[in-house]
Amino acid sequence: MSSSPPPSSAAASPSCPKKMIALRSSDGETFEIEEAAALQSKTLENMIDEDCAGTPIPLPNVTGKILAKVVEFCSKHAEPGVDDESLRAWDAEFVNVEQATVFDYILAANFLEIPTLLNLTCNVVADMIRGKTPDEIRKFFNIKSIFSPEEEEEVRRENHWAFE
Amino acid sequence: MVNWEELPREILELIARRLAIEDFLAFRGVCTSWRSTTAKETYDTKSKTPWLMIYADNQRAEFRSPTTGRIYPMQVPGSHVRTLSAPGWILASQGDRDYHIFNPLSRVSIELPALKKLRRKSRLRVQLDGPKRLQRRHPRINRIALSSGPSSTRSYVVMIHIHQSLGPLGFAFHRSGDDAWTAVSPTMYLRRSTVLQLIYYDGLFVALDANKQIMTFNKRNHRMESRLILGQNIFEGHPYLVECSGSLLAAWTMWGEGYGPVKEIRVFKVDLEKGTEEEVKSLGNASLFLNGNSSFSVEFNAESCLLGVKPNHVYFMDNIDEKKKSYSMDNGEVETYFDAILSHDRFYFSLPEREDFEESTGVGPSSL
Numbered sequence: 001m002s003s004s005p006p007p008s009s010a011a012a013s014p015s016c017p018k019k020m021i022a023l024r025s026s027d028g029e030t031f032e033i034e035e036a037a038a039l040q041s042k043t044l045e046n047m048i049d050e051d052c053a054g055t056p057i058p059l060p061n062v063t064g065k066i067l068a069k070v071v072e073f074c075s076k077h078a079e080p081g082v083d084d085e086s087l088r089a090w091d092a093e094f095v096n097v098e099q100a101t102v103f104d105y106i107l108a109a110n111f112l113e114i115p116t117l118l119n120l121t122c123n124v125v126a127d128m129i130r131g132k133t134p135d136e137i138r139k140f141f142n143i144k145s146i147f148s149p150e151e152e153e154e155v156r157r158e159n160h161w162a163f164e
Numbered sequence: 165m166v167n168w169e170e171l172p173r174e175i176l177e178l179i180a181r182r183l184a185i186e187d188f189l190a191f192r193g194v195c196t197s198w199r200s201t202t203a204k205e206t207y208d209t210k211s212k213t214p215w216l217m218i219y220a221d222n223q224r225a226e227f228r229s230p231t232t233g234r235i236y237p238m239q240v241p242g243s244h245v246r247t248l249s250a251p252g253w254i255l256a257s258q259g260d261r262d263y264h265i266f267n268p269l270s271r272v273s274i275e276l277p278a279l280k281k282l283r284r285k286s287r288l289r290v291q292l293d294g295p296k297r298l299q300r301r302h303p304r305i306n307r308i309a310l311s312s313g314p315s316s317t318r319s320y321v322v323m324i325h326i327h328q329s330l331g332p333l334g335f336a337f338h339r340s341g342d343d344a345w346t347a348v349s350p351t352m353y354l355r356r357s358t359v360l361q362l363i364y365y366d367g368l369f370v371a372l373d374a375n376k377q378i379m380t381f382n383k384r385n386h387r388m389e390s391r392l393i394l395g396q397n398i399f400e401g402h403p404y405l406v407e408c409s410g411s412l413l414a415a416w417t418m419w420g421e422g423y424g425p426v427k428e429i430r431v432f433k434v435d436l437e438k439g440t441e442e443e444v445k446s447l448g449n450a451s452l453f454l455n456g457n458s459s460f461s462v463e464f465n466a467e468s469c470l471l472g473v474k475p476n477h478v479y480f481m482d483n484i485d486e487k488k489k490s491y492s493m494d495n496g497e498v499e500t501y502f503d504a505i506l507s508h509d510r511f512y513f514s515l516p517e518r519e520d521f522e523e524s525t526g527v528g529p530s531s532l
Contacts, residue, residue, distance in 0.1 A: 099166070100166040103166045103168065103171075104166075106171070106175055107171075107172075107175075110172060110174070110175055118175075118178070122175065122178045122179050122182060123182060125179050126179050126182035126183055126187075129179070129183060129187055129190070129191060130183070130184075130187050130232075131187070131232065132187075132190060133190055134190050134191075134192075134193030134194050137190060137191070137194045138194055138195070141168040141169075141194075142168070143168055143169050143194060143195050144169075144195075145194060145195040145196070146195070146196065147195070147196060147199075148196075151196065151199065154270075155192070155193040155199075157269075157270055157271050158189055158192065158193060158269055158270060159189060159190065159193045160238075160271070161186075161189075161227070161236040161237075161238050161268070161269060162186070162189075162190065162236070
């Protein structure tokens, strides 16, 4: 699929306010998202055509399952008239998911450059790390560490305070 | 398949930025890729809430993390401990001898030369020469400053001000790798006086004495030079020199009538070039932490994670009731920051510098 050159939009205001953008996930599912919501993503902002007809934007890095949720997130955050407190509560529920899903959200937020989602997910991961020793962190995220003997020694020295 | 080890570097950085000191250190110990994103270039030691050094005696110190309340005991090479401005390093000594620069987190310990080892003959050395004179006069380090954190890859200078039982003796310095101190010759017109503060700022060692004189060390002729006299109008306060957002500040904690608890803190920006000072009413998005030997500042920005700390505040210990308090530059309110009364209550920056030391058999740093 050929794409026209990206629009040189300085401000993120929709060209056709109620226009729907079509997105295609890596596994071939198509999703529709309002342009206003799509503009939450800097990546999508750069890809949206200036004219109002568009072929689905392919997103090879995001699966259908995750893209559906991302669309949901962006739509919610583009909704007018939502007060801060309820949005925060909604966000908390949104990330109240399995570890592996948070991982996918982070990667999607990074690829699609959605600052609000990236911020939210990084905070969640930081919360998962808080209060844990390196060993506990490894167990939690199922990381098999392979430090060199020198690094191992350095790590031991730097973290002795947690065990003394 | 989810592999947390393979999170992109920029994301790991975003996560690491949000962690308090102890969680940040744990993060670094998880795996090689997580560790490599926390190299010195990617974090600023002043972006995290400082720990409190709440106890130091019998070769042990305890550090408390204000954000989690957890206390971490660590071994230190000495019973008398003071913080240094090089982040993460302290000065530990056994009585008035055996001075070590020590990093409790990496456990690297560097022995300083004995005070009586002065390289140049000067009035200073003559007074310290001779065992009898030495014993009677009890020389000790009154103030100490480092040009940078100790490192095996670049040289640094340690400057000290020496006191003896009869009063101030003078300044001396030592370059890393030297095995002796070099005395700073006294300057004719500068009256010898107790040095209250000694810091390293903008490439210079800067001292403030009890006559409110600010002097800097001239590297070429090895003498102290007077720059200005501070705080003509301030009579009932204790001064602290501290760098903040690139400027040199003198902060005065002013006690209430009859030596009551601190009522006010006034801050002045010192211009060494012009020899002037100007009162500062706001620290902007920075805050100060005042320690007797070395104070420091923190800045609130996108990279910082300063939980429990507020901008435009001064954090200090009130010597009257020995409580750790905060002073708001906005409205002058004094609040208790940490109210347990413990000995050796000091603010301590515990993120170590990222210079690694190699174990060596010669003169140089060794691990505890």
